[in-house]
Amino acid sequence: MKGRAVLLALLTAACSDKSGGPREIAGADPARGLEVARKVGCAACHETPGIAWPRGAAGPSLEGFGGRSLIAGRFPNQPDNLVRWVRDAPSMAPETGMPATRITEAEARDVAAWLYTLQ
Template identity: 50%
Template sequence: MKRLIGSLVCAMTFPVVAWGAGQALGDARRGALLIAQYQCGACHAIPGIASARGKEGPTLASYGLRSYIAGRIPNRPNLLVRWIAQPSALVPSTTMPDMGVPEQDARDMAAWLGEQR
């Protein structure tokens, strides 16, 4: 139990420290489940997500270390949330489809991606 609480605290605080102070986003553990559920891995290779080996989109490996989203939007937590929720709103010409992801789900997925180093 102690270990469980420890890892929960870790999962919740680490991205805030590592990915820009004061930007608590969402629940990264739930985010990992959602990434699997939404089948982002049909198009993306995502280390840490089972059977996410798609090739239509770029790999999402080490996403917390990226400077840009899709090569042009600064990789900040809130912009990543908007990207996941509706990529066409940020880059109208993007080839990533809008998947109708609600904001809270996008926050959780962005929190998980931001933790990947």
């Protein structure tokens, strides 16, 4: 309990202290990211805020993802990791159920910026 409270306090401090902080992705556009997510069909496997249908359940809900500290429970939720994850998760975790998505690096940066808006 106590450890959890401390962790929460640390996370909260980290979040409130980010003018251009660690989760900013230079030049990326969250609105474009949402369009890429629609086009690629992320929602076929993820419940996805901003996409009403489908609401797939093969992967975790993306609601609140911007507030998570880990990607898939094992990688620090930092821009470089997230950009790589949404493009090619199996290159990071060969056993994962999340497929490579064949989007471009620029699209992946937009998608990551959009994911960080999900609070």
